[in-house]
Amino acid sequence: MAVPRTVTGGNGQGARRRLRRPQRPRLWFEILLIAVSYWTYSLIRNAVPEQRAEALRNADWVWRVEHGLGIAVEQSVNHAVNSVTWLIVGMNYYYATLHFVVTLGVLVWLYRWHPGRYAAARLVLFATTGVALVGYYLFPLAPPRLMRGGTFVDTVLVHHTWGSMASGDLKNMSNQYAAMPSMHIGWSLWCGLTIFALASVPWMRLLGLLYPVATLTVIVATANHFWLDALGGVLCLAFGFTVARLWYGVLPHCLPRLVPAPQPPEPAPARTPSP
Template identity: 85%
Template structure:
């Protein structure tokens, strides 16, 4: 059903199946998308609108205080059962070193945005072919986090009743926390799960580690999410398990990008318009070269005419003669 017929020169009719694939042999609906060259004005507008939308939705989630506090108590008990409930000890220890905890307060308030935007700018300038896929990871990660804020309201440790945690921003009167002081009415205070400080920092760290060529820069890429984990715990803004939630959201983001582009972002070509190397099997069939280049300047094999004798054997070749 749906086949068409073609009448050949001999008068016979042949069935022709409907076209379901393009010239590459892949279904156009399932073919991975090709990255396009990013446009600066569009990216600036997209990031601004996306962050505004993210903040609007996050803060529009009802602050279910009672449920958020119950969830925090349950999570705290779970961490005790797992033997990882050390957040309070870290919070009190770091708080006793004023210069250290003040630095962490500013770290928590600023680097979350500065480093993430810095990595996006670096990708745009130096890796345009990988920019769109890596940006998609970030957007998908943030999008699924909004679902977590709605479905699982969670109070941060510093807001727990009787938890013994110290709100380091209030104690040291430092700027930056959207959930403390005069800014607490501008942000949803009970959106601690998952931690996007971890989701975004691991995204930044993996991107730097995978694409940077300078060794010490790659080391910084690994240290950045590790330092962020210590900061969010020391400032009593998150539990350990909030960080696990952020990593799970990031894994979802990478899965979306892998399905959309057919490869992880770092495996895509650095420049737009270039093609990745063909699979190993294709290179072997082409004699170790890409298929497109295998036939370039290739000379057709020459075959000597075969004249056989009456008994079916090839004629004997004349022996070279030597001159004394």
């Protein structure tokens, strides 16, 4: 007599294993996902109440904390770099463009050359960005260029460049008081670590390490962020890597470069007829 099989959670566990297994990314889905995700991120970020008075109070508090720690040199960096016109104009355009161009470029590189690691690396980036929204909501913060007293130079306004979505004609399109954490640092460090871990050419790995360092210099020199905003971006990225580690069991660079070929299903064992 055939013994009925007990229904267990095996099917659910199998589904979870399939979701966690690296899959070959589909171009149309990735383009749609990135577009919708960035639109949603921008919508939520800009929908957070600006809370100008609280953001200015928080900026004063951050500035006092940095003075207490002996790291409040943003103003000196801002004024020194602003005195070199070609350099600060270049940094304004760096701030406006590379944040998006390099991040998309790394995603394309992963999609093309590391498809087995793409989904996990993308999860790190998405989780990093998602948790940043919590920071924007809980801790509105004015960037240094908007602090009371006018001690910082808004380099975009002074040099008439479009280096910031929160300056000039674009200021009404973006929440000006969402400076903590800095996603310029979160994204650039994600790019840099990804390139350093996966690139095979030494000079490319070096560029990967230099990119977040250059970005840190730019966000401070243009008076768009404090040092502590950058620390917030690092913590968000650490959260993103933790999410990916918990989901996939390993960090993205430890996954196979190529998606493993699907294994054919094992044949069902032959059933012995009942006597």
